[in-house]
Structure formats: C-alpha cells, structure tokens
Amino acid sequence: MFDIYCPHCQEHREEEEFHASGEAHIARPLDPDNCTDKEWAEYIYFRKNPRGIHHELWVHAAGCRKFFNITRDTQTYEIKETYKVGQQPTVTE
Amino acid sequence: MQKYSGFGLFKHALSHHENWQRVWRNPTPKKQYDVIIVGGGGHGLATAYYLAKEHGITNVAVLEKGYLGGGNTARNTTIVRSNYLWDEAAHLYEHAMKLWEGLSQDLNYNVMFSQRGVLNLGHTLQDMRDIERRVNANRLNGIDGEVLDAKQVQEIVPMMDCSENARFPVMGASWQPRGGVARHDAVAWGYARAADALGVDLIQQCEVVDFVMEDGAAVGVRTRQHGTIGAGRIGCVTAGNSGVMAKLAGFELPLESHPLQALVSEPIKPILDTVVMSNHVHGYVSQSDKGDLVIGAGIDGYLGYGQRGSYSTIEHTVQAIVEMFPVFSRVRMNRQWGGIVDTCPDACPIISATPVENLFFNCGWGTGGFKATPGSGNVFAATLAKGEAHPLAKPFSMFRFHDGSLIDEHGAAGVAH
Ligand SMILES: Cc1cc2nc3c(=O)[nH]c(=O)nc-3n(C[C@H](O)[C@H](O)[C@H](O)COP(=O)(O)OP(=O)(O)OC[C@H]3O[C@@H](n4cnc5c(N)ncnc54)[C@H](O)[C@@H]3O)c2cc1C
Ligand SMILES: [Zn+2]
Numbered sequence: 001m002f003d004i005y006c007p008h009c010q011e012h013r014e015e016e017e018f019h020a021s022g023e024a025h026i027a028r029p030l031d032p033d034n035c036t037d038k039e040w041a042e043y044i045y046f047r048k049n050p051r052g053i054h055h056e057l058w059v060h061a062a063g064c065r066k067f068f069n070i071t072r073d074t075q076t077y078e079i080k081e082t083y084k085v086g087q088q089p090t091v092t093e
Numbered sequence: 094m095q096k097y098s099g100f101g102l103f104k105h106a107l108s109h110h111e112n113w114q115r116v117w118r119n120p121t122p123k124k125q126y127d128v129i130i131v132g133g134g135g136h137g138l139a140t141a142y143y144l145a146k147e148h149g150i151t152n153v154a155v156l157e158k159g160y161l162g163g164g165n166t167a168r169n170t171t172i173v174r175s176n177y178l179w180d181e182a183a184h185l186y187e188h189a190m191k192l193w194e195g196l197s198q199d200l201n202y203n204v205m206f207s208q209r210g211v212l213n214l215g216h217t218l219q220d221m222r223d224i225e226r227r228v229n230a231n232r233l234n235g236i237d238g239e240v241l242d243a244k245q246v247q248e249i250v251p252m253m254d255c256s257e258n259a260r261f262p263v264m265g266a267s268w269q270p271r272g273g274v275a276r277h278d279a280v281a282w283g284y285a286r287a288a289d290a291l292g293v294d295l296i297q298q299c300e301v302v303d304f305v306m307e308d309g310a311a312v313g314v315r316t317r318q319h320g321t322i323g324a325g326r327i328g329c330v331t332a333g334n335s336g337v338m339a340k341l342a343g344f345e346l347p348l349e350s351h352p353l354q355a356l357v358s359e360p361i362k363p364i365l366d367t368v369v370m371s372n373h374v375h376g377y378v379s380q381s382d383k384g385d386l387v388i389g390a391g392i393d394g395y396l397g398y399g400q401r402g403s404y405s406t407i408e409h410t411v412q413a414i415v416e417m418f419p420v421f422s423r424v425r426m427n428r429q430w431g432g433i434v435d436t437c438p439d440a441c442p443i444i445s446a447t448p449v450e451n452l453f454f455n456c457g458w459g460t461g462g463f464k465a466t467p468g469s470g471n472v473f474a475a476t477l478a479k480g481e482a483h484p485l486a487k488p489f490s491m492f493r494f495h496d497g498s499l500i501d502e503h504g505a506a507g508v509a510h
Binding site: 001002015016019020022023037038041042044045046047048049050051054056072074075076077 | 334336337340345346347348349350394395396397398399403404405438494495496497
C-alpha cells in the first residue's frame with residue numbers, strides 16, 4: 001500500500017485515493033500537422049517502461065482531483081518524490 | 094527420451110521409481126547457435142520445440158535467467174479459451190486451441206488440458222449485446238460459442254448467485270464449451286522435455302544482459318553467467334521484462350509492465366466444474382483438480398516489476414468473487430502472488446521483427462497469454478525459421494502502431510485473461 005504525498009493537498013493519503021496515469025513528461029508534438037505516422041505512434045503508444053526510476057503522472061482522484069508527478073522506483077516501489085505538473089524531477093537515477 | 098506410458102509407470106514401480114531418466118539435460122552453452130531464445134517461459138520453450146520439430150532447426154538454445162517456467166507461466170490462472178472478437182486474434186487463439194487439443198499426445202506429457210467450458214458473464218444490457226456480437230463473430234470464424242440466459246447459466250453453475258436480488262444480477266453469458274484450464278507447470282515442463290529430446294539446449298540461470306551488435310544487426314547475446322554466445326537469429330520472449338530487453342537493443346515498445354495478482358484458497362471438495370469470468374464485477378474463478386479455488390482479476394494500475402501487488406486490488410478481487418458466490422465467503426485463502434504482465438494498448442500481442450536485424454520479439458501477451466502458448470510458439474518458430482512473419486503472426490507486428498492497424502480486443506473479449 002502506497003502512502004502518497006499530494007503536493008496540492010500537502011498531506012499523505014492512502015493509495016486508494018489516487019489513480020496512476022502512466023509515464024509523465026510526454027510532450028505533445030509541437031508541429032502536429034507535420035508529424036510522421038511514426039512520430040505520432042511514439043507519442044501515443046511507445047513507452048520507456050523502465051525497471052528502476054520512473055517519472056509518472058498520478059491523479060488525486062478521490063481527493064483534490066488534481067494531477068501531479070511521482071518519481072518512483074518500479075522495482076522496489078519506493079517513492080522518491082512527488083512534484084507538481086510543470087516542475088522537473090530532482091531524482092533522475 | 095524415455096517414453097511415458099502406463100506400462101512405463103508399472104515398470105518403474107517395480108524398482109521403486111528410482112530409475113527414471115532425467116527430464117532434460119543440463120548442458121553448458123556452446124559458443125554459437127542458429128537460434129537463441131531469450132526467456133524460458135511456456136512461449137519460449139514452445140518456440141524452441143516447434144523450431145526443432147517443424148523446421149528441423151535443432152542448434153537452438155533457450156536462455157533463462159531463473160528456472161524454466163518460473164515467470165508468468167508459473168503464476169497464471171491457466172484459463173484457456175479462443176472466443177476473441179476480431180478475426181486476427183480469433184484465428185491466432187483458435188490455432189492455439191487446436192494445438193491444445195492434441196498437446197498431451199504430441200509432447201508425450203500430460204498437460205492436464207481440461208475442456209470444462211468457460212463462461213463470460215453479462216450483467217447489463219450492453220454486456221449482453223457485446224456478448225451476442227462476439228459469439229456471432231466467433232461462430233463465423235468457426236469457433237464454438239453460445240449465448241446463454243440467466244437460467245441456463247444457473248443450470249451450469251448451481252452454486253452461483255443468479256438471482257435478481259444480486260447487486261449486479263447475472264443476465265446471461267457467453268459459453269465456450271471447448272475452453273477450460275490446463276496445468277501451467279506441465280506445459281512448460283512438457284515443452285522443455287520434448288525440445289531437449291530434439292537437441293535443444295536449455296540453459297537455466299543464464300541472464301541475457303545485452304545484445305551483441307554488428308552493423309545494426311544482432312549477432313549474439315551477452316550473458317551474466319556464460320559470457321558471449323553467438324546466434325544467427327534471436328527470439329526474445331521475456332514477457333514483463335520485454336521493455337527492458339528492447340531498451341538494451343536500442344528501441345522502445347508500446348508496452349507497460351504491470352503487476353497482476355492471483356490467489357488460491359485452501360483445497361475444498363468439488364464445487365465448481367467450469368470456469369466463471371465476469372468483466373462487470375471483475376473477477377474470475379475456477380477450481381483446480383487439487384480442490385483449491387483459483388481466483389484472479391485485474392492488474393494494479395501503476396507500472397511495477399515487483400512481482401507482488403497491492404492489497405486494495407486483491408480486496409476488490411475477493412469482493413467480486415463473494416458477490417458472485419456468496420457461498421465462498423467463509424473459504425480461507427491459502428496463497429497470493431503476483432506476476433509482471435506486459436500490457437499492450439490494444440490488448441493484443443506483439444509477434445514481430447524489430448528495428449534490429451535478426452532480432453525478433455514475442456511479447457505483449459499481458460494478462461492473457463497462457464491460453465496462446467502452443468499457438469504463439471508455433472507461429473513464432475515459423476517466423477524465426479523463415480525470417481518473416483507466419484501468416485497468423487503478420488497482423489501482430491509492432492509496426493501496427495505506426496500505421497494504425499490496431500486489433501482492439503480491449504473489453505471485446507470478456508475479462509482479459
Ligand atoms: C496472475 C496472473 C494470471 C494470469 N492468468 C491467465 C489466464 O488465466 N489465462 C491466460 O491465458 N493467461 C493468463 N496470464 C498471462 C500469462 O501468464 C502470460 O501471458 C504467459 O504465461 C506468458 O508466457 P511467457 O512464456 O511469454 O512469459 P513468462 O512465463 O513470464 O516467461 C518469460 C521468461 O523470460 C525470462 N527472462 C526475462 N528476462 C530475461 C533475461 N534478460 N535473460 C534470460 N531470461 C529472461 C523470465 O525469467 C521468464 O521465465 C496470467 C498472468 C498472471 C501474472
Ligand atoms: Zn490532492
């Protein structure tokens with residue numbers, strides 16, 4: 001059971017209040033009209049899926065309902081940090 | 094290879110079962126193979142077997158970082174069915190179903206394939222419409238299937254609450270009589286033994302940590318325990334670890350690895366002689382020959398490689414089972430575990446060439462690949478032997494995500510196992 005710190009509510013809440021929404025920091029192509037099919041596919045479907053440090057988007061679904069990011073180890077499940085959307089992670093390896 | 098038979102059993106009984114032949118050899122790897130299979134789960138072992146049996150390619154090694162069949166093959170709830178909605182998927186899974194039907198004889202190994210039927214329940218009008226559509230699609234593809242109403246479901250499963258008082262009353266189900274379960278370990282062991290007998294080297298405790306590249310082509314693998322081993326072609330069949338393997342080869346896959354849990358109860362007397370799955374209350378259950386109830390449901394929502402899952406998921410699973418079978422509410426659960434499933438955006442596998450020459454991947458089976466083990470190995474072996482996709486594997490290229498030809502089995506096929 002994760003004990004997750006919501007950077008918006010500024011408190012720890014139980015995992016069940018949250019919903020994981022996959023890899024974070026996936027930038028939408030800047031020039032969509034001139035994207036190749038391959039570039040679109042990479043944006044929509046292809047993922048890093050790392051064993052280890054992962055930056056991921058979560059939503060505080062049963063709380064403030066805001067999105068934020070978590071840096072988490074996908075092997076040990078240790079949560080390294082949580083931070084707001086628009087901010088950069090401090091833990092990268 | 095010593096042939097297993099009733100007579101053999103009798104003969105060995107006379108010497109107190111002390112002279113059975115080892116089930117497979119334990120060879121040291123050669124320096125070079127025609128084909129290397131990375132990953133000794135059911136799919137990898139089946140691939141090796143069909144390479145040797147159907148394509149005469151016996152200079153093959155299966156490299157497994159742990160023990161044979163110790164990944165998802167050992168952890169799954171063994172439901173086998175082929176009632177998928179879309180033609181491409183239906184043909185692939187039905188190909189597997191036909192191989193299942195003769196597998197114990199083919200391998201001379203009892204995989205305990207039991208065609209006890211699979212029910213996919215419907216609890217809403219939309220469920221029932223989807224079920225009717227899917228069963229009709231199945232029948233057009235030559236796959237057995239029937240639409241049942243609640244009364245017929247109750248006749249098949251007297252213990253289930255099919256009353257109108259249920260929180261989510263059962264309205265009906267799809268019924269595939271040829272579906273069922275098989276003994277997961279026996280599938281891995283049967284393929285391993287038969288592949289070994291044909292000359293395939295099964296190398297356990299041998300982790301692949303990198304690919305050896307020459308001019309953009311893979312020419313071998315680097316292993317943690319046995320150094321570098323060369324190969325003409327490489328088939329990577331590593332389930333939940335496939336994203337990590339792709340990264341070693343320098344590309345990404347449209348996969349995410351999630352924990353998927355299952356649990357079994359203490360053994361009880363025979364109470365359930367079929368497989369019941371419900372998408373809507375989200376749980377499924379069967380009873381093993383040993384007597385334990387085998388229970389599972391959905392993945393944990395987050396990415397994870399920890400081979401364990403969260404309590405909240407297991408709680409939801411058990412709630413669903415008790416909702417369907419109030420009579421199980423006081424059955425004690427014995428064991429609970431997790432596997433790492435490689436989920437694909439369209440809930441279909443990837444059987445494919447890759448951006449790296451000579452390197453092929455068979456992955457993305459996610460929560461439902463056990464049922465496909467024979468078919469997956471069969472078409473992947475053909476793909477590796479010829480260097481181009483088997484006709485049944487062709488639609489499952491990883492490049493389908495580039496041109497948009499996805500095979501959307503999400504939800505279309507009942508619970509995704
Ligand atoms: C809880 C649970 C329930 C399931 N229920 C069902 C079900 O009811 N019906 C169904 O059809 N499917 C089910 N599945 C899915 C099914 O288990 C899988 O799709 C299937 O077993 C995959 O087989 P595989 O051989 O590809 O993978 P695995 O059996 O996982 O084999 C992959 C192997 O690769 C090895 N490996 C990984 N990396 C390396 C490396 N670098 N070097 C060497 N070896 C490596 C691993 O150790 C592993 O043994 C379930 C899965 C789980 C977890
Ligand atoms: Zn919050």
